[in-house]
Amino acid sequence: MNILKFFTAGSVDDGKSTLIGRLLYDTDSILADQLEALQSSNRKNDDGTIDLAILTDGLRAEREQGITIDVAYKYFQTAKRKFIIADTPGHIQYTRNMVTGASTANLAIILIDARNGVVEQTIRHSYLVSLLGIKHIVVAINKMDMMDYSETVFTAIKEKYKALAQNLGLKEVTYIPVSALKGDNIVQPSTNMDWYEGESLLHFLEQVDTDLQDKTTKARMPVQWVIRPQTDELHDYRGYAGRVLSGTFKVNDKVTALPAGTSSTISKIEFFENELEQALAGQSVIIHLKDNIDISRGDTLVNSSALPIESKLIEADLCWMDTRALDTSIMYIIQHNSKTTKCKINEILHKVDINTLEKHTADEFKLNDIGRVIVKTADALAFDLYGDNRANGSAILIDSRTNLTVGALMFRASVE
Amino acid sequence: MSEYNLDYLDELEAEAIHILREVAGQFEKPALLFSGGKDSITLVRLAEKAFRPGKFPFPLVHIDTGHNFEETIQYRDEMVARIGEKLIIGSVQQSIDEGKVIEQTGKNASRNALQTVTLLDTILEHKFDACIGGARRDEEKARAKERIFSVRDEFGQWDPKRQRPELWNIYNGKIHKGENVRVFPISNWTELDVWNYIRRENIALPSIYFAHQRDCITRNGQLMAASPFLNMDDEDLVESKKVRFRTVGDMSCTAAVESDADLIDDIIQEISESKISERGARLDDKVSEAAMEDRKKGGYF
Numbered sequence: 001m002n003i004l005k006f007f008t009a010g011s012v013d014d015g016k017s018t019l020i021g022r023l024l025y026d027t028d029s030i031l032a033d034q035l036e037a038l039q040s041s042n043r044k045n046d047d048g049t050i051d052l053a054i055l056t057d058g059l060r061a062e063r064e065q066g067i068t069i070d071v072a073y074k075y076f077q078t079a080k081r082k083f084i085i086a087d088t089p090g091h092i093q094y095t096r097n098m099v100t101g102a103s104t105a106n107l108a109i110i111l112i113d114a115r116n117g118v119v120e121q122t123i124r125h126s127y128l129v130s131l132l133g134i135k136h137i138v139v140a141i142n143k144m145d146m147m148d149y150s151e152t153v154f155t156a157i158k159e160k161y162k163a164l165a166q167n168l169g170l171k172e173v174t175y176i177p178v179s180a181l182k183g184d185n186i187v188q189p190s191t192n193m194d195w196y197e198g199e200s201l202l203h204f205l206e207q208v209d210t211d212l213q214d215k216t217t218k219a220r221m222p223v224q225w226v227i228r229p230q231t232d233e234l235h236d237y238r239g240y241a242g243r244v245l246s247g248t249f250k251v252n253d254k255v256t257a258l259p260a261g262t263s264s265t266i267s268k269i270e271f272f273e274n275e276l277e278q279a280l281a282g283q284s285v286i287i288h289l290k291d292n293i294d295i296s297r298g299d300t301l302v303n304s305s306a307l308p309i310e311s312k313l314i315e316a317d318l319c320w321m322d323t324r325a326l327d328t329s330i331m332y333i334i335q336h337n338s339k340t341t342k343c344k345i346n347e348i349l350h351k352v353d354i355n356t357l358e359k360h361t362a363d364e365f366k367l368n369d370i371g372r373v374i375v376k377t378a379d380a381l382a383f384d385l386y387g388d389n390r391a392n393g394s395a396i397l398i399d400s401r402t403n404l405t406v407g408a409l410m411f412r413a414s415v416e
Numbered sequence: 417m418s419e420y421n422l423d424y425l426d427e428l429e430a431e432a433i434h435i436l437r438e439v440a441g442q443f444e445k446p447a448l449l450f451s452g453g454k455d456s457i458t459l460v461r462l463a464e465k466a467f468r469p470g471k472f473p474f475p476l477v478h479i480d481t482g483h484n485f486e487e488t489i490q491y492r493d494e495m496v497a498r499i500g501e502k503l504i505i506g507s508v509q510q511s512i513d514e515g516k517v518i519e520q521t522g523k524n525a526s527r528n529a530l531q532t533v534t535l536l537d538t539i540l541e542h543k544f545d546a547c548i549g550g551a552r553r554d555e556e557k558a559r560a561k562e563r564i565f566s567v568r569d570e571f572g573q574w575d576p577k578r579q580r581p582e583l584w585n586i587y588n589g590k591i592h593k594g595e596n597v598r599v600f601p602i603s604n605w606t607e608l609d610v611w612n613y614i615r616r617e618n619i620a621l622p623s624i625y626f627a628h629q630r631d632c633i634t635r636n637g638q639l640m641a642a643s644p645f646l647n648m649d650d651e652d653l654v655e656s657k658k659v660r661f662r663t664v665g666d667m668s669c670t671a672a673v674e675s676d677a678d679l680i681d682d683i684i685q686e687i688s689e690s691k692i693s694e695r696g697a698r699l700d701d702k703v704s705e706a707a708m709e710d711r712k713k714g715g716y717f
Binding site: 001002003070071072073074075077082084096097099100103104224225227228229234237241242243271272273280282283284297321333335336337338390391394395396398400403404405408 | 422423424426427428429430431433434437438440441464465466467468469470471473553554557560561576579580581582583584585586588590591592603604606608609
């Protein structure tokens, strides 16, 4: 059994929280006492049934206002998979929350209200999915019950979305007609839409092949911590602890430590009390090298035959996440995996109107703005392009005045 | 990160180890909050996997309400001796003796709420800048929205509206003097994941997690262990029941469930079929719909 992390894009009005509530409810992931709390709440649907949306609205302010402000993580599992849902708000003022939720997801569900079809919000959400590099998209066309479960309605929306997907370069798109409120095609196949021959949403999520995400084979491991017990029996022990970002490291592989550029050979890979022949992407291990070279936290071990880009001048997409606007005259801190260094945003190349996808020049960058910039870093970063390697192609910006995370960066090119 | 060759427990474990090593790398004086419960016991195992054969780069900290299950304290002391790491104890009794908090009275009196003061004092005394805890997002809906690196102001308060965005696997641990960060490495685990991991790793637990015969009384519809820490009166009928505990907290607020599950396989079976969530057996969450949110804002774990 493995894990599928997905996120849901849509607004309150599209029935997003209801869709998630329905997935949890119909997979028996709601427990009796939670259900009791739900039933005793005074929010009900028009027909008197339980409002499943309450399940995901975690904070008091959200319950009071009936909106989703933050990212809420929900968990459920079936016999086939464990699922982690990032439930994010869909409104434009919560773009940063959506970017946050999407950053760790391998699949996105884009919700479309069958009554409205492809609207501005759909374009915005789909753009964010392409920006964040999520490979699998499910377009869930919801509220089919309110459109008499019409195939014509479904097909018209599907055709319209296809054009958008092509424009954005989204390849793996699956279309499912659903009613979250009534439960059609969420867990059980609907009996109201005989014309639909595809799978229910849950069935699709259970079997979708997620290997498509980040297929890079280039071995990368940022060093987080150097383990040196310095005891009598382990006097010379020196292990580099980290999590493999991508690719595979094997014993006897030639590796290079960046930024120093010194090379050595892997002598041993350890995981707790075991020695491993290889360390796969995703594993947290300890790597030992044959030579005693100077490596510390913030350095990256890479396979010597597939070096990453090293640069101090990087073209990147930036999503601004703070209420205080970007200031191109000050220094920020950039955090790329375990490495932090100072940086400046040298230039704003363009900003994207995420409702229309038009690019235009801009002098300022405010909360929820997205666009292309040039970042100049104090120390060179060893990175890959985001499109090739999400984990090694992303970074955050920190404002050293407030220590807040103010920006998300996706590396697109080296300028040098 | 393409993690799909990994089993789900391996992936959760690798993520938690990554988070623990980030704490080691980013903070000057971290601590691991150890309650003696299964979640913090799991954290200790994860810390062993993150840092052995080296020492932990942090001590264990136990906030001791004085109303413990004996079995928990025994377990704690044996475990600390086995792993050879430092244990710091913050005492709620001492906070009471020093007049910093006042013992609750009445039938539902509990020291649960008092722990927050002792915790904050302990953080201050030792100048901890990061406290690792075993909270999970599946426990409660306010927790579902909390970050893995969750910043607290100098009063220990969590501000849910000012949480930092947490992207990819990058954790921003930068703080101002006086602030500290609560770190939750097993945020993405469910109760069942923790039990499956404990089974896989063959981790020993305090005996109260397994079914045993115990004198209990019924309070507010829940089974409580009869103890000197409960304010009992003539209306409380003491009955011997076969029970186990799903969480381990203060004796005055942790309810038991009737159970015959005395092996870990039986417990996993029972949880898989159970219709009551784990925190449903915690009276402290029952105060209002926003009980946990309010306590977290006040500095609780």
